[in-house]
Amino acid sequence: MEKIPYKIYLTEDEMPKAWYNLRADMINKPAPLLNPGTHEPMKAEELAPVFCEELVKQELDNETAYFPIPEEVYNFYKMYRPSPLVRAYFLEKALGTPAKIYYKFEGNNTSGSHKLNSAIAQAYYAKKQGLKGVTTETGAGQWGTALSMACSYFDLDCKVYMVKVSYQQKPFRREVMRTYGASVTPSPSTSTEVGKRILEAHPGTTGSLGCAISEAVEVATTTPGYRYVLGSVLNQVLLHQSVIGLETEIALKKYGIKPDIVIGCAGGGSNLGGLIAPFMRDKIKGLADTRIIAVEPASCPSLTRGKYAYDFCDTGMVCPLAKMYTLGSNFIPSPNHAGGLRYHGMSSILSQLYDDGLMEAVTAVQTDVFRAAERFARVEGILPAPESSHAIKVAIDEALKCKETGEEKTIVFGLTGTGYFDMVAYESFHDGLMDDYIPTDDDLKASLSTLPVI
Numbered sequence: 505m506e507k508i509p510y511k512i513y514l515t516e517d518e519m520p521k522a523w524y525n526l527r528a529d530m531i532n533k534p535a536p537l538l539n540p541g542t543h544e545p546m547k548a549e550e551l552a553p554v555f556c557e558e559l560v561k562q563e564l565d566n567e568t569a570y571f572p573i574p575e576e577v578y579n580f581y582k583m584y585r586p587s588p589l590v591r592a593y594f595l596e597k598a599l600g601t602p603a604k605i606y607y608k609f610e611g612n613n614t615s616g617s618h619k620l621n622s623a624i625a626q627a628y629y630a631k632k633q634g635l636k637g638v639t640t641e642t643g644a645g646q647w648g649t650a651l652s653m654a655c656s657y658f659d660l661d662c663k664v665y666m667v668k669v670s671y672q673q674k675p676f677r678r679e680v681m682r683t684y685g686a687s688v689t690p691s692p693s694t695s696t697e698v699g700k701r702i703l704e705a706h707p708g709t710t711g712s713l714g715c716a717i718s719e720a721v722e723v724a725t726t727t728p729g730y731r732y733v734l735g736s737v738l739n740q741v742l743l744h745q746s747v748i749g750l751e752t753e754i755a756l757k758k759y760g761i762k763p764d765i766v767i768g769c770a771g772g773g774s775n776l777g778g779l780i781a782p783f784m785r786d787k788i789k790g791l792a793d794t795r796i797i798a799v800e801p802a803s804c805p806s807l808t809r810g811k812y813a814y815d816f817c818d819t820g821m822v823c824p825l826a827k828m829y830t831l832g833s834n835f836i837p838s839p840n841h842a843g844g845l846r847y848h849g850m851s852s853i854l855s856q857l858y859d860d861g862l863m864e865a866v867t868a869v870q871t872d873v874f875r876a877a878e879r880f881a882r883v884e885g886i887l888p889a890p891e892s893s894h895a896i897k898v899a900i901d902e903a904l905k906c907k908e909t910g911e912e913k914t915i916v917f918g919l920t921g922t923g924y925f926d927m928v929a930y931e932s933f934h935d936g937l938m939d940d941y942i943p944t945d946d947d948l949k950a951s952l953s954t955l956p957v958i
């Protein structure tokens with residue numbers, strides 16, 4: 505058999521020309537978004553004041569399997585895609601495992617993460633609709649960075665509400681966003697009604713994605729020519745991120761490789777949903793029996809310890825209700841260092857797949873994650889984002905199990921981004937100051953007690 509190269513690249517011609525919508529092949533479809541007042545499924549015209557028209561169509565479409573990637577988006581993709589699928593020969597050697605480990609690396613663009621894949625699509629549809637600008641939230645800052653790049657490319661205004669703890673911890677992220685022309689406001693802020701309410705109820709709060717979403721939605725719906733865009737969780741975002749999985753599938757097929765295990769970190773579920781899409785399709789169709797593993801932080805364990813129920817997507821309860829594994833919309837996770845994984849809920853698509861037993865989920869504590877990150881960096885070179893390192897941790901665990909059993913499994917994981925803006929976190933790990941806070945059952949009971957009654 506031909507030796508597998510260290511990096512499997514695709515040519516531009518081999519890049520996927522359409523996004524894949526896994527919902528079309530799901531037997532149990534994800535539950536619809538509900539109007540928070542009437543509890544009826546949200547209609548397109550109710551979503552239109554919040555989201556761009558074309559994106560509303562994508563959000564509500566459970567039937568169309570393929571959406572052509574618009575030419576402008578495809579051309580932008582060509583600047584930084586296809587992303588490499590890397591065979592982690594050095595990591596395998598360091599672990600002494602017979603497993604074959606591959607990672608799909610999404611950190612090769614200035615935003616440093618996979619988020620640009622959806623940001624450029626969303627900015628394109630906003631521009632096509634003739635909008636002036638968009639608003640959004642950002643946690644660790646990767647989504648805000650990606651969106652500010654996409655907006656500057658299409659000459660759109662970009663207003664970012666950034667979770668306060670990240671705004672303080674990551675001044676460089678903020679400046680990257682401003683370099684691309686975005687305005688950045690720490691959330692909760694006093695510039696919105698909902699921000700003022702949240703600050704009154706929780707003075708001194710370091711914020712959460714849920715708070716920042718509420719503020720961004722308020723501004724979008726009260727400013728003419730603006731819509732709100734979201735970097736994760738939504739069906740449309742998983743659709744755009746399917747480019748990750750499709751490229752991975754094409755690259756593996758080139759060498760006749762079938763993955764046994766596919767692993768991804770899960771915050772709101774966009775990279776994982778994108779990475780697994782074609783593998784889950786084959787699993788649903790009975791064509792493969794791939795194990796699919798979601799990895800979440802022990803500090804924010806929505807799949808593993810949450811409830812599968814309708815909940816608000818935001819703290820201010822202004823968004824539609826989504827059925828998902830959730831910790832409750834007023835759950836404020838400890839300020840851990842994987843900011844991109846600190847969301848209280850999980851994509852409705854992934855929630856349904858998990859509930860159907862098609863996907864596994866595990867948690868990892870921070871210090872174990874950083875230990876895995878460092879181990880990976882020292883042999884594979886790439887300095888991984890803390891979020892991505894959750895997947896590294898579990899890929900290493902699975903490879904070590906193969907070492908015990910002698911099985912030559914093929915493991916594929918998503919390396920969603922780089923960690924250059926996370927050096928404060930690495931510093932606290934190196935100095936032994938990092939803790940492994942895990943919410944108690946009582947903490948979760950308190951936030952879950954506020955789930956809406958449907």
Ligand SMILES: *Cc1c(COP(=O)(O)O)cnc(C)c1O
Binds near residue numbers: 646769772891921
């Ligand atoms: C945002 C982010 C994540 C988590 O978001 P998902 O929507 O769950 O993919 C993971 N890794 C990186 C690098 C991120 O920026």
